[in-house]
Amino acid sequence: MTSISRIFQVPYSLVKDCYYIVNQTRPSEAMKLYHSLKDDIENRDHIMFIFNGVYSPLGFIKGSLRDSLNGRDSVIDYLFVDKKYHHSGIGTYLLKTYESYCLESGAQEISLYSAPTLQARKFYEKNGYSLVNPNYLMVKSLSR
Numbered sequence: 001m002t003s004i005s006r007i008f009q010v011p012y013s014l015v016k017d018c019y020y021i022v023n024q025t026r027p028s029e030a031m032k033l034y035h036s037l038k039d040d041i042e043n044r045d046h047i048m049f050i051f052n053g054v055y056s057p058l059g060f061i062k063g064s065l066r067d068s069l070n071g072r073d074s075v076i077d078y079l080f081v082d083k084k085y086h087h088s089g090i091g092t093y094l095l096k097t098y099e100s101y102c103l104e105s106g107a108q109e110i111s112l113y114s115a116p117t118l119q120a121r122k123f124y125e126k127n128g129y130s131l132v133n134p135n136y137l138m139v140k141s142l143s144r
């Protein structure tokens, strides 16, 4: 049985699970994520969805909404899937769930700030995101 759920307050066990998932492919990001989850998720307007496996999470997405003079938009901070389950549709499912939530919350655009690897870039391009500058900022406009 698998399911997707939104997390408001991240229990310590889940912080550790997410740390292990990130550490598989981007060890340099793992400690940053660990602190970010522990510090931010309870205090700020963070959005986190988990794809649950039978015994542990298989992937997660974390981001936030921002209000500016131009309206509301969203940023994706992290999207990681357990390496053993890459290429089985989990990343797409998490991203679509996140996009639907942002659209329902009035966001007009989603940006990605972390520099994607070539593989991740292809994944995002396939999902409608475009590279807008050499620092690898990728953006997608949301429309109904």
Ligand SMILES: CC(C)(COP(=O)(O)OP(=O)(O)OC[C@H]1O[C@@H](n2cnc3c(N)ncnc32)[C@H](O)[C@@H]1OP(=O)(O)O)[C@@H](O)C(=O)NCCC(=O)NCCS
Residues within 6 Å of the ligand: 025, 026, 077, 078, 079, 080, 081, 082, 085, 086, 087, 088, 089, 090, 091, 092, 093, 114, 115, 116, 117, 119, 120, 122, 123, 126
């Ligand atoms: C990028 C990532 C989230 C994609 O998740 P996923 O569940 O594997 O992706 P999906 O199965 O939903 O989508 C598949 C598409 O993603 C890309 N992709 C995913 N895994 C891939 C792999 N091992 N090799 C090549 N392309 C891959 C391909 O474009 C693929 O399309 P295809 O099936 O037509 O070839 C996942 O590979 C991952 O966690 N990567 C490491 C972390 C990362 O770079 N995150 C993004 C930056 S925040």
